[in-house]
Amino acid sequence: MATVNLTLRPFFEVRQVLYYNNRKRATGVEVVDAETNKTYQYTADVIFLNASTFNSTWLLMNSATDVWEGGLGSASEELGHNAMDHNFRVGAEGSVEGFDDKYYFDRCPAGFYIPRFRNVDGEERPYLRGFGYQGSASREGWNREIAELNIGKDLKNALSTPGSWRIGMTAFGEMLPDHANRIALATSLTDKWGLPVLSISVELSENEKKMRSAAPSRCCRRSAWSM
Ligand SMILES: Cc1cc2nc3c(=O)[nH]c(=O)nc-3n(C[C@H](O)[C@H](O)[C@H](O)COP(=O)(O)OP(=O)(O)OC[C@H]3O[C@@H](n4cnc5c(N)ncnc54)[C@H](O)[C@@H]3O)c2cc1C
Structure with missing residues (x-):
């Protein structure tokens, strides 16, 4: 400038x-x-x-x-064709026992990343491409449920200390290009200047669905989730 x-x-x-x-x-x-x-x-x-x-x-x-x-x-x-997104919102989470004397202060906490490890080095899965994991761990906060303490000093004291550790990770999978997945100009909806907005028509293919079902079972059998 x-x-x-x-x-x-x-x-x-x-x-x-x-x-x-x-x-x-x-x-x-x-x-x-x-x-x-x-x-x-x-x-x-x-x-x-x-x-x-x-x-x-x-x-x-x-x-x-x-x-x-x-x-x-x-x-x-x-x-406008071959629209792709993260193949995600699937992963696992669970509670961690111990480490009650550990907290975040002075420890530069950061999340973790597990790079893709499927369909590499000659391995063949029933789907193409693969996924990596992003995750993090933290201690439960004041809004955790403490069923046996419902009001008063005991509740206040309990909520002043950190809860147990939890850890979670989310798979971020690749999506294949698919000509049918497309964005286009909407035929009936316009913006404030009268220009057509985008309409989006995208679906996960069988390949992405197979990958999704593999991701949580690889990740953790205790508490896998998918949305
Ligand atoms: C929730 C979220 C989390 C993400 N996390 C990560 C991550 O962890 N790591 C990573 O690598 N990537 C991440 N991404 C992706 C990354 O942010 C995008 O890939 C990247 O910002 C794309 O850059 P871009 O310059 O192409 O577009 P943008 O950053 O979207 O910039 C486009 C700009 O063009 C402007 N614009 C649009 N239309 C017009 C117009 N008609 N006239 C004038 N200006 C216009 C917009 O206002 C915008 O400022 C994330 C994205 C999201 C939404």
């Missing part, structure tokens, strides 16, 4: 990439000032779309629609 070659426009929303069909080139962007509703155009030799995966796709779908009905880049027939 010190060179005056960069200006940040925090309340500007890009509406479309400008496309000059005669030269077959993207030439700039059209933006709307969200505070004043005024529209501007900026031109550039090179344009980077960094509006995140979904919104960059939304922008392409809203651009050059006079040339391609599905928007800029839609000639590939893949624009």
Whole structure:
């Protein structure tokens, strides 16, 4: 910014990439000032779309629609397809006995990560790809249930000390690209500027479901969960 070659426009929303069909080139962007509703155009030799995966796709779908009905880049027939997410919300948790004299202070506590260990080094599972685990341990706090103490000094004293340790971990699995999983411009729902919002149609495939059922049983047999 010190060179005056960069200006940040925090309340500007890009509406479309400008496309000059005669030269077959993207030439700039059209933006709307969200505070004043005024529209501007900026031109550039090179344009980077960094509006995140979904919104960059939304922008392409809203651009050059006079040339391609599905928007800029839609000639590939893949624009908006192969949407992927974490294959997660499956894991395990449990209580840990002991370590009652240990706490977090001065110990720089951090979570743990177990990298993917399935379908590597020649191993073959009944699903493709794999999953890693993210987890952490902590002591139960004041809001833990203490059934035998319901009110008064004893309850206050009990809640002033940390509870027992608990540990949990969540699997983060990979999702395969699937042409049927897609985002598209909604046909009937628009935003405040009358532009179509995104509709999302994504489902887990059999591969992801098989991976999910493997993740908690590998993780811990005591208290596995899946949502
Ligand atoms: C809950 C959560 C936890 C995560 N944890 C991790 C993690 O632990 N480790 C990790 O590596 N990744 C993590 N991620 C993923 C990571 O945050 C994203 O992959 C990364 O931020 C994507 O960067 P991006 O620049 O593509 O998009 P973004 O960071 O989403 O930036 C896009 C920007 O474009 C702006 N924008 C959108 N549309 C327009 C428009 N039309 N005009 C102008 N501006 C627009 C948005 O306001 C936004 O500021 C997490 C994500 C989430 C949601």
